Amino acid sequence: xxxxxxxxxxxxxxxxxxxxxxxxxxxxxxxxxxxxxxxxxxxxxxxxxxx
Amino acid sequence: xxxxxxxxxxxxxxxxxxxxxxxxxxxxxxxxxxxxxxxxxxxxxxxxxxxxxxxxxxxxxxxxxxxxxxxxxxxxxxxxxxxxxxxxxxxxxxxxxxxxxxxxxxxxxxxxxxxxxxxxxxxxxxxxxxxxxxxxxxxxxxxxxxxxxxxxxxxxxxxxxxxxxxxxxxxxxxxxxxxxxxxxxxxxxxxxxxxxxxxxxxxxxxxxxxxxxxxxxxxxxxxxxxxxxxxxxxxxxxxxxxxxxxxxxxx
Numbered sequence: 001x002x003x004x005x006x007x008x009x010x011x012x013x014x015x016x017x018x019x020x021x022x023x024x025x026x027x028x029x030x031x032x033x034x035x036x037x038x039x040x041x042x043x044x045x046x047x048x049x050x051x
Numbered sequence: 052x053x054x055x056x057x058x059x060x061x062x063x064x065x066x067x068x069x070x071x072x073x074x075x076x077x078x079x080x081x082x083x084x085x086x087x088x089x090x091x092x093x094x095x096x097x098x099x100x101x102x103x104x105x106x107x108x109x110x111x112x113x114x115x116x117x118x119x120x121x122x123x124x125x126x127x128x129x130x131x132x133x134x135x136x137x138x139x140x141x142x143x144x145x146x147x148x149x150x151x152x153x154x155x156x157x158x159x160x161x162x163x164x165x166x167x168x169x170x171x172x173x174x175x176x177x178x179x180x181x182x183x184x185x186x187x188x189x190x191x192x193x194x195x196x197x198x199x200x201x202x203x204x205x206x207x208x209x210x211x212x213x214x215x216x217x218x219x220x221x222x223x224x225x226x227x228x229x230x231x232x233x234x235x236x237x238x239x240x241x242x243x244x245x246x247x248x249x250x251x252x253x254x255x256x257x258x259x260x261x262x263x264x265x266x267x268x269x270x271x272x273x274x275x276x277x278x279x280x281x282x283x284x285x286x287x288x289x290x291x292x293x294x295x296x297x298x299x300x301x302x
Contacts, residue, residue: 001090031098036105044169044201 106201107271114203118177122149122160134223137186140165144172147180148187150195151219151297155208163220167196174202181245187220187227187262188286194245194263199270199277206266210234212279218262219297224289229262229281236268236275244278252280 009016062070126134126149135147143166151160161177172179178197185191197205212218216231233252237244241251245263248255255261260283268277285294293299 001087028101031101032105035098036102036110039102040106040110 111201111204114174115205118161118175118203118205119159122162122177123158125149125162136223140180140186142166143168143182144176146176147222149221150178151221152208152212152216153297154212154216157298161197161205163195169202173198173205177203177205184245184263185247185260187222188225188260188283190258190260191247192245192249192261192263193220194265196265199266199268199273201271204270206264206277207270209264209266209277209279210268212264217284217296218264218281219294220262221289221293226285226287226289226294227283228285228287228294230284232261232280232282235278235280237278239274239276241276244276249280251278255280 060072137147140147146164148163163178164172164176167179181194184194218229220227262281264279267273
């Protein structure tokens with residue numbers, strides 16, 4: 001999967017690395033604003049007994 | 052010895068040159084699928100690890116700061132009217148007090164609201180008052196709950212309370228100073244700890260003015276409840292200013 005993605009990316013090693021870092025950064029932002037709050041709501045739903 | 056060649060794998064060019072095509076390597080789809088599954092599992096594991104880190108450290112710390120700042124800024128100056136009289140509290144999330152626990156830190160403070168629902172009381176405000184239990188300063192048991200870990204973990208340090216520690220509860224008209232009595236770990240089903248006279252509290256008597264702080268334990272495991280009992284030690288009029296030992300410099 002990662003190997004396939006690496007080969008699909010255009011440019012040399014440096015450009016590929018920069019693109020990978022950008023994707024990781026965007027993923028982290030998406031996790032922080034969307035995925036984690038969503039997981040929070042699912043895994044830690046309302047309960048007055050579990051404190 | 053030469054290998055026998057399949058005629059279909061041989062191309063003969065006009066100049067007589069023979070091209071013998073080597074068979075293409077077989078696609079190892081099984082191995083590729085396994086690799087994809089493995090990489091997906093590692094990716095999900097990393098995301099989960101990030102979420103745990105976010106939950107345990109980043110979010111906890113951010114929410115704790117927010118709750119602390121909200122508590123420090125609430126009810127001061129023009130906003131004084133926002134702190135309800137305990138006798139006028141009838142609905143969930145109505146804020147009627149503010150707690151100070153020097154053992155938790157000199158800057159630590161949290162608002163106290165009615166009810167123990169996660170949202171919006173424990174998750175956003177910080178400390179929730181068990182509905183139906185006594186109000187601060189009253190005869191009986193003023194029982195409160197807060198998160199131990201996650202959502203600011205207001206009572207994260209509850210296990211550090213020891214004899215000699217005091218907990219200060221500020222309301223609209225009075226400051227109530229409670230002194231530490233006892234800590235106990237109980238099952239989640241043991242609701243008698245917030246009874247008007249908690250029988251598990253050594254030396255508890257009818258007519259006593261107690262306070263019970265409850266939270267989950269062990270931290271992030273939450274299989275049991277940690278209970279701290281305190282007893283009313285002093286009542287100070289709000290007009291006399293905050294207790295000097297808090298070093299708040301007046302409100």
